[in-house]
Amino acid sequence: MNNAPTQAYIKPSDASAWALCARRVWLDNKGELEVEEAEDAFEALIIELGLAHEHAVLTQLMKEKSVHTATSPEDTQRLMAEGVDVIYQAQLLDKENLLVGYPDFLIRHASGEYQPADAKLSLSEDKKEIQVQLGFYRRMLNASLPAIVFLGDGDTAEIDDETNPLTNQFVTEMRELLASDTEPLVRYSHSKCRACPYYTHCKPAFEAKEEISLLYGVQGRAADGLEKHGINTISELAASSPASLPDVPYLKGYEKKQRAILQAQSYFSGEVHQIAPVSLPDGHWVHFDIEDNPLTGSGEKHVYLWGFLVPDFSNADFEYVWTDTAEQDRQGWIEFLAKIEEYRERYADLVLAHYSQHERTTIRSYAKRYDMESNETVLYLLGDESPLFDMQKPVLDSLVLPLQGYGLKDICKHKDLVNFQWEDDSSGSQWSVVQFNRFLAENNPDMKAQLKAEILGYNRDDVIATRRLEEWLRAKFM
Ligand code: SF4
Known part of the structure; x- marks a missing residue:
């Protein structure tokens, strides 16, 4: 438990909200709103994985050094004065400047100086909030040595003086925000x-x-x-x-x-305003959508599902390549390429329709990952005569819609536009990541099969949605 006061104190955990929106961080600190936090399963999964990562770092440090857990700011000072190797759950308090910070670890360097360190699930230290948080601890400790970030893929990174201007900006702006009793004016995003x-x-x-x-x-x-x-x-x-x-x-x-x-x-x-003709390629269309798990801990996403809707485009025409674990990642990729060859042989004029650039960039990164950029199927998929067709392009090029976002769901769910509803209304890309991680953790074969069926159902609805979008475009604008 942290005993230090937090009211009106600047704390680095505000950096995430600060990086997003000045009003959000003001409301967090000064607002008196009763916010009903919706239960966010994705957020809960991230917290769970974050704690597991912190625990793994702690276990590793305990193998190498003696680790002491701090119980208060005073206890942290005492442990530092004693010169212990590692202080876990350190508590830093600067009453004069109203600063408070909780680095996961303070690690004693051979020079005697303590380096603040945090375990982060992120794969890069480039994120604004990470730089501010670690820079803030350095500022509180008046540290000359860099801070350490234990990244989600097992790498470590350092935060040094380069981030001082950003940290100082955070402290200055937070001071102004906390001093104001008026909700800051901001724009909608x-x-x-x-x-x-x-x-x-x-x-x-x-x-x-x-x-x-x-x-x-x-x-x-x-x-x-x-x-x-x-x-x-x-x-x-x-x-x-x-x-x-x-x-x-x-x-x-x-x-x-x-x-x-x-x-x-x-x-x-x-x-709806049409500002240019809608043009769709001729050929045999196969609708295509992937689901990936970014939380593999390796730094590389695992595409666990490559889904397709083939003619005649009914629920029964859903086909897919699935792999249970990240260890089978390469196998899934090879099976995906074989599937493409199957469609290519079946339809000489294949059109592989997807929504947004995600599918194309994923194919490119997989070709690189497995050193297969010269593979014949990869060249077919990414070359000048590529069958890939991004359905978002004709929408953005030709239409102005009564929407605030032009995602597939925004357009398809709207009752005056495509009006296609997903069978599971709560599903979404973050939902499928949560479901897949539940699938990974599940030992009961029946429960596992049920989770897989739900994910497949969601992906099937995604490809049916792009099919419905195609039909809507043809019927209304061509
Ligand atoms: S403006 Fe948007 S991001 Fe900022 S607090 Fe309001 S809803 Fe949140």
Whole structure:
């Protein structure tokens, strides 16, 4: 248990929220909102894996050095004064500057100085919040040696003086935020806000003032620029013309401005605007979607499921390659390539339709992983005559939709657009990672089979969704 006060203290655990949104970190510290944290199974899985990783680092350190667990800031100081090898769950407190920090470890260097260290599931130390957290501990310790990060793949990385400006920025901004009694003004960001616990608090206010950054493709900095030119609301943007709009950051050129205006118009009307012809390739279509597990601990994702929907596109036409564990990763890849050859032979004019760039970039990274960039099937998949077709492209190139995000689910679930509903409404890409990790941990064969069936059902619905999207595009816009 940490005994140190945290109220109005700056703590490095705020760095994640700070890196996302100034209002979020303010609400965390100063807000008096009752937030009902939805039970987030993905978040719970990350915490569980994070604790297991920290424990593995601790076990390793205990083999090499004597490790003492700190019980308070005073106890941490005492252990440091004694010069013990490693202090676990250290507690740092600076009452004068209102700073408090809890590094996982303080490790004594041969010089006598203590190096702060954290176990992180991340595979890279480049993340802002990691740099701030470790930089913050160094600042509190007045350390000259770098801090250590025990990364999720077993590597270690160092955080040195280079991150000091970022750490100082964090401390300065946090001081200002904690001193203010007013909720900071910020812009809407669809990717950040919809995953935020304060979404239901912030969204109605954004909507009430017709915040321009609610629109897809209009970023905060573009909204700042428009505001400087007197365009403050979605209505005002909807009533403008591309020629009258000034060039502002992220909103330059006729096409982008036209899109933004149409996006503003469809925000109110719910209308779909077609801005260019929709063109889809001819041929025999096979719909394609993969599921991968990024939490392998090796630094490399494991694609456990390569799923396909073949003609006649019914539920029974779902085919797949599945591997149970990351140890079978190569086998799954080879079976996937064999499947592609099977389709290639069956359909000379194969079109392998997927949504977004993820499938193509994954194939490229697998070819690299297994040193198969010159493999004939890989060359076919990634070459000039590639059968791969990204369905998001015609959507983004040709349509303006009454949506805030252009993901497959955004478009397909909308009742006035594709109107396709997944059988399991709670499913999603993070959901499937959680289910697969449950599958890995499960020993009961019946439960294991059930989890696998649920994941397959979700992937099947994904490829049926891209098929429905194809049909919708053909029926409405071609
Ligand atoms: S909902 Fe958006 S604006 Fe509100 S606190 Fe969260 S990230 Fe910030």
